[in-house]
Amino acid sequence: MKRIGIFIMLLVMSSVVYAQDRVITGTVTAAEDGNPLAGVNVVLKGSTTGTITNINGYYSIKVAGTAPTLVFSMIGYATKEIKVGSKAEINVAMEADVRQLEEVVVINKRKAEREKKAMSYAISSSEDMSGAAMMYEAESYPVHNTEEYDAIHENIFHGALKNPLSTFSIDVDAASYSNMRRFLNNGQLPPKDAVRIEEMVNYFNYDYKQPENADPFSINTEISSAPWNSQHKLVHIGLQGRKIPTKNLPPSNLVFLLDVSGSMNAANKLPLLKSAFKLLVDELRPQDNVAIVVYAGAAGLVLPSTDGNNKEAILNALNNLQAGGSTAGGAGIQLAYKVAKEQYKKGGNNRVILATDGDFNIGASSNAEMERLIEEKRNGGIFLTVLGFGMGNYKDSKMETIADKGNGNYAYIDNILEAKKVLVNEFGGTLFTIAKDVKIQVEFNPAKVKAYRLIGYENRALKNEDFNNDKKDAGDLGAGHTVTALYEIIPVGVDSQFDPIDDLKYQESKISTEAMKSKELMTIKLRYKQPDGDQSKLITHALVDSHIAIDKTSDNFRWSAAVAGFGMLLRDSEFKGNLTYDDVIKMAQSAKGKDPEGYRIEFINLVKSGLLLAN
Incomplete structure (x- = not known):
């Protein structure tokens, strides 16, 4: 009897201990590659208590009860239920579930069709700021769709002989990328005019060298074949703003x-x-x-x-x-x-x-x-x-x-x-300007370049005369920020179609002897002002084609090309050539490189979602 009494007492004490609030922590990763998964819903089964994993896949949640169970769920992955027992740390590897993702896409496609007919926009999901992910039925929260996007008329090819100059303002904005992500996560392709390719490319940081002289940024260039048209070339121009430790910022x-x-x-x-x-x-x-x-x-x-x-x-x-x-x-x-x-x-x-x-x-x-x-x-x-x-x-x-x-x-x-990315991880770049009114003007050598087009930056185009006009406003560069621009060019001798300008009646366009002898494809000129200055400074940088195969290029080059290619597919660009979603995924996977915050693996998953939605 005495032994039975002791056993019952221990059982009661154990129940009391497990009934008390405990904090369970852990990390959620993808089983296929071990990368951390951000945004996974972690819910105490049978309750409204929940949280989501952060950018590093980490979570922390309070549990109570004699036999608590945690439910881990995320679109595109198989849901897992794990009994807590006596554990204080639970790490989870989630298996991809393509069938589930396809079902979500189909369901959301149907919702989108219903919403279009009803001329309404449905809020399909939101996030409780306490960390718990709250899901809503679309029909429960209809809101009249009044979203507004300026029309984007995609840049076309210009002949280098009669239009040798291309001038634009830099753009460090990244709003289009996260807005595009919002649409894809809701099971919809974004409106074409919501896709600004330069903002998608510039959402990511690139591994450029730091400036070595007194200028606040370095200039980095690379050239290879265009992934969507092997006869064309792709020119990569990257600016790297000087990194300043937070403690040294003004x-x-x-x-x-x-x-x-x-x-x-x-x-x-x-x-x-x-x-x-x-x-x-x-x-x-x-x-x-x-x-x-x-x-x-x-x-x-x-x-x-x-x-x-x-x-x-x-x-x-x-x-x-x-x-x-x-x-x-x-x-x-x-x-x-x-x-x-x-x-x-x-x-x-x-x-x-x-x-x-x-x-x-x-x-x-x-x-x-x-x-x-x-x-x-x-x-x-x-x-x-x-x-x-x-x-x-x-x-x-x-x-x-x-x-x-x-x-x-x-x-x-x-x-x-995303708030953490903008206001914490990129604190200096978002809030501290190191160069203002940054403009780029490229002069193409018509002896080497038949035609060119700037990919994106349609809303940032400047008149050629604006480049030397210090009164003309342009984009600003923050501490540690990177800016990337891409040009697609048609080399001389390549039989590629574009709409040329008729020969001029009153003057003649000729290629100079110096241009014929030069190995340069183009000269890149930049102007910028100090944050408190009124007079700009000029920097020049010439580019020669080194004939590097695309698979030998840097991760910077191939990643930016993959992102730009995805943007062209979302816009159904007339210049997308033979590019496919699978091509973008393969190129992005080869160029992922270091991805400590998980932004690049998230992009690859978004392309996979886009592929399903486009079918």
Whole structure:
């Protein structure tokens, strides 16, 4: 009897221990290659308690009960259920489930067809900011689709003899990539005009050499065959901004300009916005200061300029924000710049960070009005970062206009991991400008180049005369940022079709003797200004074809080509040649290289999703 009593007592004690809250941690990886999986749903079975894995595949979750079970699920992978038992750490390898992914694609295709007929846009998923992934039925949350994208007319081939110059502004924005990802993750191909190829290419960092002289960036070039047309050449131009340790960055004077209007009242808008800015607050140093301006029916200052040491006051102000009312975007911008000017730090980083879905409807609201307003404000030495949120009424065209005209950059935040990428991992590049008004002008040698076309950058084209005009605004480069541009060229002697210009009647176009003797295909010229300067500096760089086979090129070259190729497939480009989704996947897999944050493996999975959706 005594032994039975002791056994029952131990059983009760054990039950009490297991009933108490415990924290289980672990890492989730893909079984096929061991790479960490970000965004995996980890849920305590039979409850609403859950979390998601971070960019490194790590999770942490509280469990209770006598026999808790964790459920691991992610689109494209087989769901796993694991009993916790006495374990404190549970690492999981998830097996790919192509059939499940195909089913999701088919279901979402059907949803898309229903939504198109109903002229509505469905929110199919969102993410609870506590970490639990919450799923919603599409029909439960219909929203009239008023998303806006500026039309993109793809760059064509130009003859090098009569049009030898190509001029454009750099673009470090990456909003199009994360917006494209949002569509694919929802089981839909993105609208063609939502795909800006240069922003897809520039979403990724590249392994370029650091600048070795006084210039704030290095120039890196490479040339090989174009993957989609073996008779054509592909030219890769890469800029690498100088990396500056965070502790050495100048002090920041930041104004958070936050949209709290009624249109932001959705889980993937204001709640996600608040969580994103909390990540940024964690990065602030004592020498930095932050003010918060909000706008709905009217604009107001909810937090006066506060130094980075007082994180509690900044976080409290963020936590108290609620959505409601119409959207007076113009009034908010006016007030934010006013506050930034009052706290201006000479030699520091003075910046307004605008977070919105772009749905302005009070005061200055048209693209032209917004453009004039921002142009008026940018000359005061205050830079602009634009962060886009949401779906259904998302105004991409306004966001891009505001960022382009405000000496700024533009990102789309579709989840908390993207917020971490933009505001933590790329803190310096997003918020600290090292060169402004960066322009590129390429002169092609008609003795070597029959025709050329710039891939992407359609919205960044400049007149050739703008290159030497220091009053003409252009793109800005942040600390540690990379910028990549690609040209497709038709070499002289290649029988490839393009639309040439008729011979001129009143003048003659001739190739000089010097050009015939030169081995150079082109000369790349760049102009840039210091962040507080008004006069540009010129850099020149000549390129000679070294005839490297594409499989011998760098990972930088092949990765950028794979991303550009995927963009052309999504746009159904007339220049995509014989490229297939399988070609893109193979090339990307060969060029993945080091991928500590998992961005490149995520791209490969997105291409696989695109392949299923395109069939």
